[in-house]
Amino acid sequence: MLRYSITLFCLILLTVILQQFVPAFIALYNARVFLLLAVFLCIAVTVPLPVMFLYALICGFLWDTQCAISTSNLDASVYVDSIQNIRFGSSILLFGLAGALMNGFQPIFRQGKWYLSALLTGISTFLYCLAEYSLLDFLRGSFTINRGVMLQISYTSLFSLLVAPLVFALLFFIARISHYQIVVTQKRSFRRFT
Amino acid sequence: MKPLNLIALLCFLGGATWALTRSDRSVRSIQNAYYSAISPFLKSGSAIEEKARNFSNEVTHSRSLEAALEVTKAELDKLKLIEQRFDTLEAENARLRSALKFTKNTNFTLIAANITRRQTTNWYKTVEINRGEESFIGIQNPVVTAEGLVGKIDLIAQDFATVILLTDKSCQVSAKVEGSADLGIISGRPAEYGKDPMLILSYLPKNTNLKKGQRVFSDGRGGITPANILIGTIESVESGAMYSEALVHPAVNFNDLATVFVIPREN
Numbered sequence: 001m002l003r004y005s006i007t008l009f010c011l012i013l014l015t016v017i018l019q020q021f022v023p024a025f026i027a028l029y030n031a032r033v034f035l036l037l038a039v040f041l042c043i044a045v046t047v048p049l050p051v052m053f054l055y056a057l058i059c060g061f062l063w064d065t066q067c068a069i070s071t072s073n074l075d076a077s078v079y080v081d082s083i084q085n086i087r088f089g090s091s092i093l094l095f096g097l098a099g100a101l102m103n104g105f106q107p108i109f110r111q112g113k114w115y116l117s118a119l120l121t122g123i124s125t126f127l128y129c130l131a132e133y134s135l136l137d138f139l140r141g142s143f144t145i146n147r148g149v150m151l152q153i154s155y156t157s158l159f160s161l162l163v164a165p166l167v168f169a170l171l172f173f174i175a176r177i178s179h180y181q182i183v184v185t186q187k188r189s190f191r192r193f194t
Numbered sequence: 195m196k197p198l199n200l201i202a203l204l205c206f207l208g209g210a211t212w213a214l215t216r217s218d219r220s221v222r223s224i225q226n227a228y229y230s231a232i233s234p235f236l237k238s239g240s241a242i243e244e245k246a247r248n249f250s251n252e253v254t255h256s257r258s259l260e261a262a263l264e265v266t267k268a269e270l271d272k273l274k275l276i277e278q279r280f281d282t283l284e285a286e287n288a289r290l291r292s293a294l295k296f297t298k299n300t301n302f303t304l305i306a307a308n309i310t311r312r313q314t315t316n317w318y319k320t321v322e323i324n325r326g327e328e329s330f331i332g333i334q335n336p337v338v339t340a341e342g343l344v345g346k347i348d349l350i351a352q353d354f355a356t357v358i359l360l361t362d363k364s365c366q367v368s369a370k371v372e373g374s375a376d377l378g379i380i381s382g383r384p385a386e387y388g389k390d391p392m393l394i395l396s397y398l399p400k401n402t403n404l405k406k407g408q409r410v411f412s413d414g415r416g417g418i419t420p421a422n423i424l425i426g427t428i429e430s431v432e433s434g435a436m437y438s439e440a441l442v443h444p445a446v447n448f449n450d451l452a453t454v455f456v457i458p459r460e461n
Binding site: 050 | 198199201202203205209210211212213215216218221222224225232235311312313314315316317318320333348349358364366384
């Protein structure tokens with residue numbers, strides 16, 4: 001378990017760096033492969049709840065560190081109204097909620113139905129992006145979810161859905177080399193075939 | 195709920211609360227430490243990316259580059275002749291200025307930068323440039339192109355910086371309209387589906403008589419953005435209960451940014 005958790009921590013750090021090189025697809029309404037969230041969501045379904053919370057804390061913190069923009073020390077003569085942006089640390093809560101949703105479906109994943117978890121990764125990404133956008137939009141005093149935003153969120157979710165099987169394959173590999181069992185049916189099916 | 199899960203949840207909420215209560219200054223120092231730590235990876239990654247892009251461009255465009263080179267050579271010869279004429283005119287202009295004791299009203303030092311990444315976050319309109327503290331630029335420095343104002347530096351690292359574009363609501367600039375005494379504040383407006391990003395010129399007087407096509411410039415209030423940088427042209431004007439607002443079409447094509455110029459603070 002410890003070896004698996006440490007490897008996952010390294011995987012998260014690697015993903016954070018990789019995320020920097022993943023561009024937004026301008027032609028697809030600025031949708032992007034939200035690699036960090038996809039990897040976190042896949043991890044969330046394979047680990048116990050306390051470990052999931054730890055990773056949510058790390059991922060949310062790192063994501064906010066990458067994305068936060070300044071809202072203070074601005075010129076008062078120009079900035080008549082205060083500018084509201086998503087507060088640093090909000091992503092931790094969003095990662096925690098999305099992770100808790102994934103973790104709640106862990107019994108299904110442990111039965112070997114990883115494809116349902118992959119589908120749930122797409123749904124969780126959609127909910128995460130929608131919550132993040134709604135929060136920002138609400139803080140800025142409007143509520144304008146238009147077709148472009150919905151398509152951006154939908155494409156981002158679709159990319160997560162497509163990436164999830166690859167991440168699960170990687171997690172199965174890491175689990176195998178770490179001698180950690182993430183799917184209960186692995187042993188049974190192994191016994192059946194030998 | 196199991197006791198261990200409850201403890202984990204409480205620790206998680208404690209951590210989130212700690213992060214949520216960080217001041218902007220602490221967030222900045224966290225971001226600086228973070229970008230310093232990952233800077234070597236970013237640098238080597240960018241170098242590989244650039245090499246791959248150059249190689250790909252070289253392979254696919256070698257013939258067209260040869261043709262372009264021929265055209266450029268001809269253009270260069272022409273420009274050399276123009277430059278000679280320009281030098282004469284500049285010298286003459288300087289001589290006349292000194293004779294009239296005329297002071298230049300704009301004198302910028304510009305630092306050229308390339309856009310290395312676009313839309314670095316999910317929702318904020320930002321781009322990343324390949325110039326940082328090493329190039330003597332700082333936070334809130336304005337960023338321009340030949341067409342007009344692009345935005346301001348938001349986050350700065352040793353050798354790169356993040357620019358928040360004028361189309362984001364977080365980037366606000368004091369503005370004036372040509373042929374009018376009206377002043378207002380320019381900020382971004384959420385882009386509508388399939389349409390160009392637009393800007394809003396707010397806090398205009400209620401009975402303003404601005405017209406479509408009038409140009410909007412920065413007015414230099416606050417001292418961050420120099421005056422007289424083109425921002426855009428007015429598309430329409432709407433009167434409100436207390437103030438009027440104008441919809442402004444930006445002068446810069448934000449979808450086609452490649453090279454920008456930063457105006458450092460010493461200006």
